[in-house]
Every structure is written in structure tokens, then in C-alpha cells.
Amino acid sequence: xxxxxxxxxxxxxxxxxxxxxxxxxxxxxxxxxxxxxxxxxxxxxxxxxxxxxxxxxxxxxxxxxxxxxxxxxxxxxxxxxxxxxxxxxxxxxxxxxxxxxxxxxxxxxxxxxxxxxxxxxxxxxxxxxxxxxxxxxxxxxxxxxxxxxxxxxxxxxxxxxxxxxxxxxxxxxxxxxxxxxxxxxxxxxxxxxxxxxxxxxxxxxxxxxxxxxxxxxxxxxxxxxxxxxxxxxxxxxxxxxxxxxxxxxxxxxxxxxxxxxxxxxxxxxxxxxxxxxxxxxxxxxxxxxxxxxxxxxxxxxxxxxxxxxxxxxxxxxxxxxxxxxxxxxxxxxxxxxxxxxxxxxxxxxxxxxxxxxxxxxxxxxxxxxxxxxxxxxxxxxxxxxxxxxxxxxxxxxxxxxxxxxxxxxxxxxxxxxxxxxxxxxxxxxxxxxxxxxxxxxxxxxxxxxxxxxxxxxxxxxxxxxxxxxxxxxxxxxxxxxxxxxxxxxxxxxxxxxxxxxxxxxxxxxxxxxxxxxxxxxxxxxxxxxxxxxxxxxxxxxxxxxxxxxxxxxxxxxxxxxxxxxxxxxxxxxxxxxxxxxxxxxxxxxxxxxxxxxxxxxxxxxxxxxxxxxxxxxxxxxxxxxxxxxxxxxxxxxxxxxxxxxxx
Amino acid sequence: xxxxxxxxxxxxxxxxxxxxxxxxxxxxxxxxxxxxxxxxxxxxxxxxxxxxxxxxxxxxxxxxxxxxxxxxxxxxxxxxxxxxxxxxxxxxxxxxxxxxxx
Numbered sequence: 037x038x039x040x041x042x043x044x045x046x047x048x049x050x051x052x053x054x055x056x057x058x059x060x061x062x063x064x065x066x067x068x069x070x071x072x073x074x075x076x077x078x079x080x081x082x083x084x085x086x087x088x089x090x091x092x093x094x095x096x097x098x099x100x101x102x103x104x105x106x107x108x109x110x111x112x113x114x115x116x117x118x119x120x121x122x123x124x125x126x127x128x129x130x131x132x133x134x135x136x137x138x139x140x141x142x143x144x145x146x147x148x149x150x151x152x153x154x155x156x157x158x159x160x161x162x163x164x165x166x167x168x169x170x171x172x173x174x175x176x177x178x179x180x181x182x183x184x185x186x187x188x189x190x191x192x193x194x195x196x197x198x199x200x201x202x203x204x205x206x207x208x209x210x211x212x213x214x215x216x217x218x219x220x221x222x223x224x225x226x227x228x229x230x231x232x233x234x235x236x237x238x239x240x241x242x243x244x245x246x247x248x249x250x251x252x253x254x255x256x257x258x259x260x261x262x263x264x265x266x267x268x269x270x271x272x273x274x275x276x277x278x279x280x281x282x283x284x285x286x287x288x289x290x291x292x293x294x295x296x297x298x299x300x301x302x303x304x305x306x307x308x309x310x311x312x313x314x315x316x317x318x319x320x321x322x323x324x325x326x327x328x329x330x331x332x333x334x335x336x337x338x339x340x341x342x343x344x345x346x347x348x349x350x351x352x353x354x355x356x357x358x359x360x361x362x363x364x365x366x367x368x369x370x371x372x373x374x375x376x377x378x379x380x381x382x383x384x385x386x387x388x389x390x391x392x393x394x395x396x397x398x399x400x401x402x403x404x405x406x407x408x409x410x411x412x413x414x415x416x417x418x419x420x421x422x423x424x425x426x427x428x429x430x431x432x433x434x435x436x437x438x439x440x441x442x443x444x445x446x447x448x449x450x451x452x453x454x455x456x457x458x459x460x461x462x463x464x465x466x467x468x469x470x471x472x473x474x475x476x477x478x479x480x481x482x483x484x485x486x487x488x489x490x491x492x493x494x495x496x497x498x499x500x501x502x503x504x505x506x507x508x509x510x511x512x513x514x515x516x517x518x519x520x521x522x523x524x525x526x527x528x529x530x531x532x533x534x535x536x537x538x539x540x541x542x543x544x545x546x547x548x549x550x551x552x553x554x555x556x557x558x559x560x561x562x563x564x565x566x567x568x569x570x571x572x573x574x575x576x577x578x579x580x581x582x583x584x585x586x587x588x589x590x591x592x593x594x595x596x597x598x599x600x601x602x603x604x605x606x607x608x609x610x611x612x613x614x615x616x617x618x619x620x621x622x623x624x625x626x627x628x629x630x631x632x633x634x635x636x637x638x639x640x641x642x643x644x645x646x647x648x649x650x651x652x653x654x655x656x657x658x659x660x661x662x663x664x665x666x667x668x669x670x671x672x673x674x675x676x677x678x679x680x681x682x683x
Numbered sequence: 684x685x686x687x688x689x690x691x692x693x694x695x696x697x698x699x700x701x702x703x704x705x706x707x708x709x710x711x712x713x714x715x716x717x718x719x720x721x722x723x724x725x726x727x728x729x730x731x732x733x734x735x736x737x738x739x740x741x742x743x744x745x746x747x748x749x750x751x752x753x754x755x756x757x758x759x760x761x762x763x764x765x766x767x768x769x770x771x772x773x774x775x776x777x778x779x780x781x782x783x784x785x
Binding site for chain 2: 665
């Protein structure tokens with residue numbers, strides 16, 4: 037029954053282990069194939085699980101499979117178990133499916149890079165960790181997966197370990213995520229101390245029937261929200277995600293767009309009974325999401341790095357998911373997670389082709405007019421952009437509008453505010469997405485683009501790089517292993533939204549309902565109003581961006597505001613002043629005032645004392661036989677006098 | 684009991700020991716130092732035999748024999764060293780052999 041799910045979980049781990057154990061005995065291409073195949077085997081396992089579950093009654097779709105008792109301490113027990121239910125199956129399919137496409141793409145993108153095998157081992161490890169996170173059968177195992185994805189993210193951001201910027205970004209991501217992990221662990225400790233278990237069912241039951249006091253539930257939910265916000269880069273723990281773009285582009289696509297950063301949304305949906313027992317915290321999640329989607333959308337308007345624009349867009353879209361999960365529209369939050377995984381992975385991979393084509397250039401001010409040289413990529417990026425903006429019938433339209441409509445259906449001041457934020461976010465999305473697309477692909481080709489086009493036209497300017505037996509460039513847009521995944525994602529981004537049409541056709545919603553029942557249900561009228569509003573908002577954004585960019589102007593005409601946005605609202609500077617510098621100052625003071633005089637000083641003194649004592653003794657060691665004899669005799673006489681006279 | 688009493692023997696032993704000790708401390712020729720060492724050993728031998736007589740037990744005499752054997756072995760080694768030094772024309776002065784100083 038759950039064999040498929042176990043195979044899905046373990047296959048990438050086996051792949052990572054095999055690449056690690058084989059070391060240099062396999063070629064780089066073989067390492068790539070092992071990683072890709074292991075992830076596709078995982079996808080097959082997820083498909084088998086889906087089909088098995090489809091054959092069951094709706095009530096019978098939840099299976100907890102225990103492998104063994106993992107640890108036991110006093111009254112506390114945790115099993116190594118996986119939970120197979122509609123929610124985890126959807127996540128398994130997304131993680132292994134999109135993950136498999138991206139690992140496949142990496143084989144072309146990373147060809148010729150140093151230490152390629154290490155890269156593929158890390159990628160397989162990441163997919164395993166992410167699958168462990170979504171399949172975990174209790175909160176403790178979930179925390180293990182949670183920590184492991186953080187580790188894999190750290191390793192992959194810092195993959196170019198000779199670039200100081202990459203190392204700094206990796207450390208930043210790890211520290212912020214470790215903070216979130218710690219907050220989450222505190223929430224878990226509280227649950228253990230009150231309930232003595234971290235299994236899903238008893239925790240949710242206790243949260244639902246009032247067995248836990250309000251304070252405890254609120255604190256536990258806050259702990260979960262802290263972990264979710266750090267992992268999903270929501271304000272105020274978002275500063276690591278833009279810097280994480282230092283990692284290779286497929287890593288950004290897989291970890292920092294499609295899967296890991298959406299884990300926070302999954303967590304809220306998975307533990308929704310806890311959040312429902314603490315409604316203030318759930319509303320806080322929605323408010324954080326709304327704030328993030330606006331701030332990230334604004335900052336994305338002025339960024340000049342192609343990957344950073346997409347990174348801010350990711351934060352903004354996860355803000356939508358948090359908003360959805362925060363108002364209780366879990367199905368729609370997961371729906372947006374799925375469609376976002378499609379179109380955002382597509383955008384990143386298409387951006388990767390552009391970066392690859394321009395030999396590593398990421399500054400959009402040096403790009404332009406690429407549609408003539410990269411027609412297929414242009415098409416893919418265009419579909420991704422429109423799906424992101426939410427133009428019907430592409431994927432983003434269905435999912436984003438459903439979330440905003442749920443906010444409207446929540447009602448009250450909060451609902452209205454969230455709704456307005458969602459619509460305003462749609463304007464921003466239209467503006468920054470079209471600006472990026474237009475600057476990169478439309479207009480006149482820039483000198484840099486022409487130079488690279490000429491290089492590719494000559495035939496094999498990159499021939500030297502690829503001489504090591506790698507896939508030769510099929511044409512200028514990259515090897516087949518890069519184009520096929522992008523093609524597959526283009527199709528998914530175009531039609532992936534059709535798994536759920538709010539109000540009319542809802543297989544995904546029904547499917548998820550048995551696992552997570554939504555709190556709000558938007559009426560058909562609200563859906564129509566929202567869809568009209570959101571599409572109109574997106575169109576306004578597109579129009580504004582098109583007017584500005586095609587005239588060569590900046591999107592934000594006011595220089596002061598632009599400075600503020602270019603500095604990302606000074607979050608980094610604030611944290612630097614508030615946390616980083618005081619900590620460094622304190623460390624410096626402790627070193628100068630405590631460590632140097634006390635620890636180092638006392639050690640120095642002990643050493644110097646021993647040296648001086650040795651010098652003194654050495655002077656007595658004259659080597660003169662007669663003086664030794666004198667000392668011995670004199671000592672004997674003294675001893676004799678002491679024993680005989682003094683007694 | 685004939686002859687002088689045990690205390691006299693002890694006094695001679697002490698004088699012998701002190702003479703030997705002074706010789707070790709004051710003389711510089713290794714040959715004389717070795718001779719003085721023998722004097723010290725024999726002084727202590729005399730004291731052992733004297734005490735043995737005083738307490739009427741044989742232990743001290745047995746010890747004296749053992750000390751003589753050790754002294755003989757020591758003289759063998761010591762004289763061998765001195766002969767080797769003389770052959771290599773090294774100065775026969777214990778103060779000049781101070782390489783082991785710290």
C-alpha cells in the first residue's frame with residue numbers, strides 16, 4: 037500500500053549515496069544520470085501512490101506507515117513513519133516531478149562546472165530531504181526534513197565555494213533558517229511537555245478539543261509560524277532569499293522557488309488544526325503574507341539582476357500562499373503552490389538559458405532584444421510571465437484569484453484589507469513581470485547580446501568549454517537536456533491551472549478536502565468579482581510597465597523612493613545595525629576584556645612560569661661533579677642533624 | 684672483651700667516611716676521587732661490622748660483604764673509564780668533564 041511512497045522517499049537518498057560512494061569512478065555525466073533517474077523513480081513512486089489512493093474511498097485515503105520505533109525516551113516515543121494522504125501525495129508529485137525536470141536541466145546547465153558530481157549528490161540529497169519533510173508521519177520527523185532541506189540549501193547556495201559572496205549568502209540563509217528551526221523546536225518542546233507526543237493525530241485532537249490552554253496553543257502556533265516564515269522567506273525573516281540567488285540557477289529554481297521555500301505553506305496546511313485553535317496567529321500569517329507580497333512586489337520593480345527580480349517575485353507569490361493559508365483557504369494555497377512551482381521553475385530555468393547564453397551575465401541593463409536569438413526561450417519566458425501575472429487561462433490566473441476571492445469571502449475589515457493587498461499585489465506583479473520580460477527580450481539587442489550572438493553564429497565559440505565530452509550545443513539555446521524540461525514546464529505552466537477551476541471544476545479541491553478542510557468558501561459571485569478585478573489589475577500593471585519601459589524610463593519615477601526600494605527598504609541595514617553589529621561588538625569586547633586577559637593571559641603566565649623555573653634549575657645543573665657531591669653530602673648532614681638533634 | 688670497645692671502631696669509621704667525602708669533594712683527579720669513594724665505602728663497611736658486633740647479629744657482616752662486591756665492580760668500571768681517558772689523552776680533571784650541565 038505505502039510501498040510506492042517509501043520508494044519515492046528512499047530513491048533519491050540511494051542516488052545521493054551512490055554518487056557519493058562512487059566518487060571519481062563515475063564520470064560527471066553518469067553522476068547526473070544517477071541523480072536524474074533517482075528523482076524520476078521517486079516521481080514514479082509518487083504516481084503509484086496517487087493511483088492507489090484514487091482507487092480508495094475518500095475517507096480511506098489516510099495511511100500512516102511505521103517502519104520502526106525511531107527513538108524512545110521515558111514516556112516520549114517517535115516512530116520513523118510516513119503519512120500518506122491526499123496533501124502529502126500532491127506535495128510528493130510536485131517535489132519529485134518538478135525536481136526531476138530541474139535535475140535533468142542541470143545536466144546541461146552544469147556541464148563542465150567544477151565538482152559536478154558533488155552538485156548532483158547535493159541535489160539528490162535535497163530531493164530526499166524535501167520528500168522526508170512532506171511525507172513525515174510526525175512533527176519530529178518533519179523537523180528532521182525541515183533541518184535537512186536547510187542544510188542542502190546551504191550546501192547548494194555555497195556551491196561555488198571560491199566566491200566570497202556565495203559563502204556569505206549561504207551562511208546568511210543558514211543562520212536565518214536556523215533561527216526559524218529553533219523557534220519551531222521551541223514550539224515542539226512545549227507540545228512534548230504538555231502532551232508527551234509529537235504524532236499528528238493526538239496533537240491535532242488536543243488542539244481541537246481544548247485540552248491545551250489558549251496560551252500553549254498560541255505559543256505552539258507561533259513557533260510553527262516562526263519556522264514557516266523563516267523557511268518561506270516571509271517578512272521579517274525574508275532577507276536571505278534574494279542573496280540565495282548566488283547559487284547556481286537550477287538550485288534557485290528547485291529550492292528557492294518551486295519546493296523548499298513553499299514548505300512553510302505546506303506546514304501551515306498540515307498543522308492547520310493548531311492554527312485554527314489560535315486564530316490570532318493564523319490571521320498573523322495572513323497579514324505577514326499580505327505585507328510580504330506588497331513589499332516584495334515593490335522591491336522587484338527596481339531590481340537590476342534577472343534572478344533577483346524573480347526571487348522577489350517568489351517571495352511575493354509565497355505571500356499570496358500565506359495569505360490563503362492564513363484565511364483558511366488551504367486547498368487554494370496548495371493549488372497556488374503547485375502552479376507557482378510550474379511557472380516559477382519555468383521562469384528560473386528560462387532565465388538560466390539566458391544567463392548561459394550570455395556567459396554568466398545577470399544584469400538586465402546589459403540585455404535586450406533576445407527574442408531574435410532565443411526564440412524558444414522567449415516563448416517559454418513569455419508563457420511564464422503571463423502565468424505569473426495571472427492572465428487567463430494560464431496557471432497563475434486560477435490559483436491567485438482563488439486566494440484573493442477567499443480573502444474577500446473571509447469578510448470583516450481584515451478580509452477587505454487582505455483583498456485590497458491581493459489586488460494591489462496583482463498590479464505590482466503585472467508591472468515587475470512585464471518590465472523584466474520587456475527589458476530582456478524586447479527592444480533593440482544590446483551590444484553584449486550581439487557579441488554573444490556573433491560568437492554562437494560562428495559555430496562553436498564554446499567548443500573549448502565543451503571539449504570534455506559533454507553534450508555539444510544543439511544550437512544557441514543550449515543542449516537538449518536543458519530545452520526538454522523547459523518545454524515540459526511551459527506546457528505545465530500553460531495548462532497546469534486546469535486541475536482546479538474555482539466554483540466549477542474542482543478535482544484538486546475535492547481531493548484535498550479529506551485531508552484539510554477549508555475554513556472559507558468563496559461564492560461564485562465573489563470569484564467573478566475577484567477574477568475581473570485581478571485580471572484588470574494585472575492589465576493595469578502591464579500597461580504601466582509597458583508605457584514606462586518601452587519609453588526607456590524607470591518604473592518608479594521618484595528618485596527617493598527608488599533609492600529606498602533599491603536598498604530593499606533597508607532591512608539588511610537595519611538587521612546589520614540591530615543584530616549583527618552589536619553581536620560583533622560584544623564578541624570583540626569579550627575577546628579583548630575577558631578572553632585575552634583571563635584565558636589567554638593565565639595560559640601565558642603558566643607557560644612563562646614553567647620556563648623561568650626551568651631556567652633556575654638549569655643553573656644548578658652545572659655538570660661539576662664535585663659540587664654535586666658537596667650538595668649530596670651537605671644534604672645528608674642536614675638530614676642527620678634534623679633526625680638526631682631536632683627529631 | 685679484648686681491645687677497644689665498639690664506639691672506637693665507629694669513630695674510626697666516621698673518620699674514614701669523612702676523609703673519603705672530603706676527598707671526593709675537594710680533589711680533581713678522577714683517580715683520587717675513586718680512591719676517596721673506596722674510603723667512604725670502607726668506612727661504612729667498618730660501621731656495619733661494628734654495629735653487627737654490638738648487636739651480636741650477622742646481618743651487618745653479610746651487608747659488608749655485599750658492599751665489597753659492589754665496590755669491586757665499581758672500581759673495575761671506574762678504573763676502566765680512567766684508563767680509557769688516559770689513553771685518549773684527555774685531561775684527568777673532573778671539573779673539565781662538565782658537558783652534562785643544564
